[in-house]
Amino acid sequence: MNWVKRNLGKWLLSWPPLVYLVVFFLVPSVIMALAAFRWPGDYGGLYPLWSTDDAGVTTVLINRDNWHDFFTLDNFSRLFEEPLYLELFLKSALYAAVTTVACVVIGYPLSWLIARSSKKYRDLLLLLVILPFWSNFLIRIYAWMIILGPSSAFTKAINAVLAVFGAGPVSLLFTPFAVILCLVYVHLPFMVLPLYANLEKHDMALLDAAQDLGASAWQRFWRITWPLSLPGVYAGGALVFIPALGMFAIPDIIGGTEGIMIGNLIKQQFLETRDWPFGSVLSIMLTVGVLVIAGLGMAVARGGKKKHG
Numbered sequence: 001m002n003w004v005k006r007n008l009g010k011w012l013l014s015w016p017p018l019v020y021l022v023v024f025f026l027v028p029s030v031i032m033a034l035a036a037f038r039w040p041g042d043y044g045g046l047y048p049l050w051s052t053d054d055a056g057v058t059t060v061l062i063n064r065d066n067w068h069d070f071f072t073l074d075n076f077s078r079l080f081e082e083p084l085y086l087e088l089f090l091k092s093a094l095y096a097a098v099t100t101v102a103c104v105v106i107g108y109p110l111s112w113l114i115a116r117s118s119k120k121y122r123d124l125l126l127l128l129v130i131l132p133f134w135s136n137f138l139i140r141i142y143a144w145m146i147i148l149g150p151s152s153a154f155t156k157a158i159n160a161v162l163a164v165f166g167a168g169p170v171s172l173l174f175t176p177f178a179v180i181l182c183l184v185y186v187h188l189p190f191m192v193l194p195l196y197a198n199l200e201k202h203d204m205a206l207l208d209a210a211q212d213l214g215a216s217a218w219q220r221f222w223r224i225t226w227p228l229s230l231p232g233v234y235a236g237g238a239l240v241f242i243p244a245l246g247m248f249a250i251p252d253i254i255g256g257t258e259g260i261m262i263g264n265l266i267k268q269q270f271l272e273t274r275d276w277p278f279g280s281v282l283s284i285m286l287t288v289g290v291l292v293i294a295g296l297g298m299a300v301a302r303g304g305k306k307k308h309g
Contacts, residue, residue, distance in 0.1 A: 029287075036280040037071045044274025075281045085265070085282070089289065092262040095176070096244040099183040103191035103240050104233060106184070111195035111232075115202075126196070129189050137186070141253050144182050148172040148254065174256030182250045187243065191236035198232030199225075238297060242290050262286055 039047040049070060052058045079085050114125045132140060147154050150171060159169040172178055202225065210220045248263030255261070262282065269279030 032280045032283055035276055036075055036284055037073070038277045039070060039072055040275050040277050045276055075277045078278065079281055079285065088260070088262050088265055089285070092245055093289070093293075095180055095183065095261060096241045098180055099187060099244045100191075100237050100241045102180070102184045103188050103236065107188055107191035107195055107236065108229075108233075111192050111199050114192075114196050115199035126193075129192050132185075132189065138249070138253075140186070141182060141250055144178070144185065145173065145254050148178050148181075173254060174258065176255070176259050179251050179255040179259035179261070182254060183244050183247065186250065187240040190239040190243075194235040194239065195229065195232040198229050198235075202228055234297060234300075238294060242294065245290060245293075246286055 035046055041047045047070060050058055110129075114122060114129070117125060146152060149155065150173065155172050158172065162168070162170065206224050207220050210224055215223065246263045246266075247261060248267050251259045251261045251264050252267070255264075263286075266279055266282045266286070269275045269282060273279075
């Protein structure tokens with residue numbers, strides 16, 4: 001009884017999130033993995049394993065002798081036989097990588113500015129960073145659809161500048177540029193916040209000591225600030241790259257046919273084509289790709305940590 005009382009608090013804290021992960025992550029993942037080996041149904045979905053007649057009698061269709069008629073590896077072979085799908089994976093990874101790099105380039109100076117601001121303005125600047133989360137995601141994307149439209153002031157200004165250099169007008173909407181721009185806009189706070197949390201903890205005495213020893217501003221940044229901020233860069237990179245890789249709403253709204261990503265193909269297989277087995281295969285491959293990239297990122301982070309002490 002005493003043992004139960006001692007561990008009751010731990011159970012109350014650990015079991016709710018564990019149950020949540022099992023119900024909403026593990027179980028759907030297992031269902032998706034099993035669906036990847038099934039045949040699609042005649043009218044979409046999955047080919048049934050049992051049937052029910054008008055009298056309500058259920059008959060199991062699968063048995064020991066005909067199980068191969070219900071399970072197949074053709075869905076996986078189809079993925080590797082058609083180069084279009086692998087190209088779309090690489091394209092999505094490229095978009096996510098460009099988004100991550102752009103978020104680092106933009107977010108690092110912003111995070112440094114916030115971290116080195118006085119406490120009087122620091123909370124206000126952080127509020128401005130998270131302010132976009134107060135509005136609906138789709139509303140923000142549709143706002144960019146208006147900004148990048150052919151009749152918008154932004155597009156007209158870009159084309160006016162291009163006309164000065166003798167270049168023709170360009171269309172910003174429904175292009176890869178629009179997709180990457182909105183991906184950066186949506187995911188930038190996820191880079192700024194972990195970077196800010198890291199940069200705020202830096203000891204400024206290290207920079208003062210380096211300056212006293214004759215180090216230039218660039219040397220102080222590259223030798224001290226950048227290595228110390230790498231954990232924040234890695235954390236922000238993971239928070240940006242992983243969701244950007246599977247994004248489908250942004251390419252669907254403002255990307256058009258040129259900006260389609262792997263998330264759009266997965267959505268199409270489930271909701272439009274209703275080829276659930278192949279959609280499950282694409283989802284599994286995307287999950288495996290994310291896990292591999294995350295593992296490589298962790299290995300690089302460990303190596304950098306050992307290198308810098």
